[in-house]
Amino acid sequence: MTKFLRTATAGVALFAAVGMGTVANAQVTETADARAEVLAALQLTNDDDLNFGAIIVNNGSTGGDVTVDATGVRTCSGDVICGPGAAEHEALFTVSGAANTSVAILLEDVATNGVTLRHTANAGSAAANHNIELVNLTDSAAGGYASFSGSEQFGVGGRIVLDGSEIAGEYVGQFDVTVEYQ
């Protein structure tokens, strides 16, 4: 269970509240209200990045897919070869909040919007050999927790499509993960 004590940050507000209490009761006896507001909090941390590991694309490859599922299992299909394993893994996030609530996980709709990993030395280039498409994202919690335990770690996997012409270098892309409270 995650709680956030507002007085820890809002010392000024607490002081004001105490002051008002004193004024209201200033006639005979001095009483002061001490107030502390405990707030339910939700927190999200990123524990690991989504890593597709070593991928082998031969010269003249006709391209293919690499999938890392939400539990980190990798599969390569088409004319790309999964390199030595071990480095690949799913992105990991930990969400903490009040237990027994409903927490949803919203992944970016990459199937509709499309996310491109771009070659960093050719920023802005739309050429096929400078771009890799991220076409799918999945999460291990199947969209969220109907009865949230208070702290959960979930994985996010994805699928990239290579056309086989990609040049060497670093490809960078971004995707959105949102934890939603209702």
Add this chain to the structure above:
Amino acid sequence: MFLKPLRNLTTIAASFAAFGALSIATPAHAQGDLLVAPTRVILDGSRGTEVILSNIGADEATYRIGLELRRMTDNGRLEPVEKVDANDTEEAALGMIRYAPRRISLPPGQPQSVRLSARPGAELPDGEYRVHMSFKAIPRPTEVTQEDTQAEGVTLRLIPIYGITIPIIVRHGDVEAQVALTQPLIVQGEKGPELALSIERAGESSTYGALSIVKPGLPDPIVLAGGIAVYPEIGSREVRINLTEEQAALLRGPARIEYRELEEKGGALIAAVDGVIG
């Protein structure tokens, strides 16, 4: 000046890549971890409030605070709605929320308040208006060094932009809701038995609370599912609660299902149904 030698290096790397391009992603940097409190805001009248955003990561981070739209579906999921597709109610909700700041840079461990208030227009019909406030870290631009390119051949980096959304609910004028529960059933779901029932809602207001199932003679609820909202855009929400086999066995027979406000709001009964679970 800088790009040319880099391209040369890339070409060298590419010929190496023809035999076997290695892709190694960089380790997690966990920049942008965040905490938001409270997790739900209800504004009625002109008094504002504040939401606390705290950087719980190890590095300084910059966060963007925005307003988004969601619509609840019959099964209780919140579906994103683009602002161009907003209906009149959603449009009004977006227009009345004032908040600041919209961008915050925080060192690790540092919290800051986001002040917010609602200014409904004078002609606005009574009702409940809602937006979802999002808190998201803005990734820092990364620098590519020649060493990186030379050393690693092909690398893939997928940077998650992650955040939290919380509902901001404005109750304008007289709003209320009538709520009823349907008879629950035990059904077989994907992960085992599930309790299925619907919350029927009418009126302008949403409801929020916990569902509990108590058996006559047993003091504690057998099932407790909290944080269940039914928003005004739906008149009926289907609820599915995963059960263990023991819970399913215990539940059969007469039982009472209660939908109550949260304990911190006083725990008042919203709706209840007595029945026999089959």
